[in-house]
Amino acid sequence: MDLHGAPYFFGYGSLVNRATHDYPRASRARVRGWARVWRGTSLRQVAYLSATEAPGVEIEGLIAAVPGGDWAALDARERAYARHPLAMVTHDHPEALSIMIYKVEPHHISTSAAHPILLSYLDTVVQGYLREFGEAGVARFFETTRGWDAGILNDRAAPRYPRAQVTTDRERAMVDAALRDLGL
Template structure:
C-alpha cells in the first residue's frame, strides 16, 4: 500500500457521507466494510446559526465507537485536500480519527491508501438522542438512500441491523418539510421500504 498524493485525502463515511449526493463533485466513492467500529445514534447537537431551518434545532446524528469484532459497511471517499476545510466545517462536532491500515476492505478489491480516517463524535456531544435531540427523518432518509444505492435492499437491512439506538432515540417526521440541509427526494417505493424496515425495529416517531 502507498500513501496518498499530497493533494488528496481518504476518509470513511458511515452515515450521510455514504450518499454521493452530499459530496463534492469529483470525489470517488469506494464501497466496503470497516472492522473494529460500531455505528450508533449517539451524537447530540444543535444546528449552528445561519444553517437554515437547522439553526438552533436539537438533533441526533450518527456516530461510531470502537468495538472489537464489529463490522460495518460504508464508503471510503477519495477527495482533494482543498475540500478538507469544508468537510471539517460540515462535521464540526466530530474529530478526525486515523484508521488502522487494513481495517477497511473494499468490495471491489481495490488497493487502498495507508493514510485514512473517519469522523468520530466529540465526547461533549456523544450522548444518546432523545425527544430534545431526535433523529431527523430527512437525515435518516439521506443516509439510507446512500446505502441503497451501493448495496440495494441488503444494504438497507445491514444499516438498520448494525446501528444501535433505534429502540431508544425517537425520529422526527420531517420528510415533507425537511430540516436537514442536504435532504434528498425519495421515490415512493424507497420511502415505503425504509418505513417498513424502521417499523421492524420498533422505531418511535415524534410529530411537531
C-alpha cells in the same frame, strides 16, 4: 487533480449517498471494529449519526479522497465530529491508503434531553445504502446501527436535514418497514 498519496475518509451515513457530495475517487469500503450510533449532542436538538468502536462489528460505507489533502472543508461539514485513524479497512484501491473516520466528540454527547432522528436524514442515508449496497446493504445498515431509542421526528413534509434528498415511494416504504421492525 493528482490524488496519489491523498488522505481518505470513511463515510458511513449521508456521505454514502453520492448525491450529497462530489468527493473524488469515492468507492465502497468496509470497516471492522466500528458500528454506527445515533447520538444526542449539546450542539443541536436532533441526533447525529456517529461511529463508535465495536469489536467484532463490520460496517459498510464509502471512502473518498480529501480534496487537495485539505481537511478544512470536510472538518467544517463534520463540525461535531473528531477524526480518528482506521486500521481495518477493506477497499478496492490498489495502493495503501491513510483513512480516517469521524465520530462525535465525547464532550458534545448529551443524554439530558430528547434528540430525535430526523426522518429526512435517515431517508437520505438509506437511499445511499440502497444505491450502493442494495436491499441487503440497507438491512445491514439497520442491523449495525445503534441508538434507535432516540426516536424519530417525521420531517418528510418539510425536511430539516440540510442535505435531504428526494426519495421514492419504495425508498420511504423500506425505511418505514425497517423502523416498524425496530418497534418505532
